[in-house]
Amino acid sequence: MKASGFGSFKAAAAEQGGAESGPLVTVVALCYNHAPFLPEALDSILAQTYPHLEVLLVDDASTDGSAAILRDYAARNPTWQLRLLPENLGNCRAFNLALRESSGEFVIDFATDDVLLPERIAQQVACFQRLEPDYGVVFTDAELIDEASRLVRRHYRRDAAGLHPRPAAGWVFADVLSRYFISTPTMLMRRTTLEQLGGYDETLAYEDFDFWVRAARHWRFYFLDQVTTRKRLHPSSMSRRGYRPNDPFLASTIRVCEKALALCRTPAEQAALAVRLRWELRQAVRWGNFREAQALYQLLRRTRAAGPLDWLLSRYAALRRS
Incomplete structure (x- = not known):
């Protein structure tokens, strides 16, 4: 040994x-x-x-x-x-x-x-x-x-x-x-x-x-x-620590979503990623991770699936950061 x-x-x-x-x-x-x-x-x-x-x-x-x-x-x-x-x-x-x-x-x-x-x-x-x-x-x-x-x-x-x-x-x-x-x-x-x-x-x-x-x-x-x-x-x-303020895992999630977007080959795959990004955006806003929320919204825009509610959440996050 x-x-x-x-x-x-x-x-x-x-x-x-x-x-x-x-x-x-x-x-x-x-x-x-x-x-x-x-x-x-x-x-x-x-x-x-x-x-x-x-x-x-x-x-x-x-x-x-x-x-x-x-x-x-x-x-x-x-x-x-x-x-x-x-x-x-x-x-x-x-x-x-x-x-x-x-x-x-x-x-x-x-x-x-x-x-x-x-x-x-x-x-x-x-x-x-x-x-x-x-x-x-x-x-x-x-x-x-x-x-x-x-x-x-x-x-x-x-x-x-x-x-x-x-x-x-x-x-x-x-x-x-x-x-x-x-x-x-x-x-x-x-x-x-x-x-x-x-x-x-x-x-x-x-x-x-x-x-x-x-x-x-x-x-x-x-x-x-x-x-x-x-x-x-x-x-x-680990699973119990996610989404708290200053959560280190959220930054990793954003990085993985960036990788995933680069790997997407079809509109259907981009739409699937948009589902994830939208959910992560809501969690980020809910727990006060406003900088990360804005980053998630920018990724969501790149999938061409961002909607009015997503924009409102992004604006709310921007106001809370200022």
């Missing part, structure tokens, strides 16, 4: 995978102040029924005792590799660091406040093996749990009309522009997809929207209708 770097990780993975029949799957377990949840998360890796795993533990300079727990698990599981980062790099940079030192044909970005159900990796690998090679992502349903691991609800609501939000599959570029429907922690990603994109964009404060946009332009996505993951809801999670 190496606590300061991944070192011989690729060589060890190649040695492990030589006689294996299934593809190697890399689990990048990213931790930042997850001490209360770490044992359940790491035990869920150990409980996987799929045997061909490469596990990288990355602590992003936690301050809550997470490092001691990670050291203990790495010591008890000699094939796991541990890196304790001396300074906080953020999720995108920390993930890319691990990705460069890994070898798996498929990759899971695993936040260590979440939980993998035992059949998760086996089900998704089996699904990928049935799909054509231009599928880059398999995602699934998830259970949302609270800080005490109690079930809150599922990601998708189910009724006689189907699943809500409706999951899209195949070429989903326009879908990921217009709406949220993917439960991020459930994704199994093809390594080739990540490498084509150069990993995550390290200039951003979060990764999923940008990954969906860039990956969906060139790769198909598949929805596997299974619950494979338990996603933790708690006050310090």
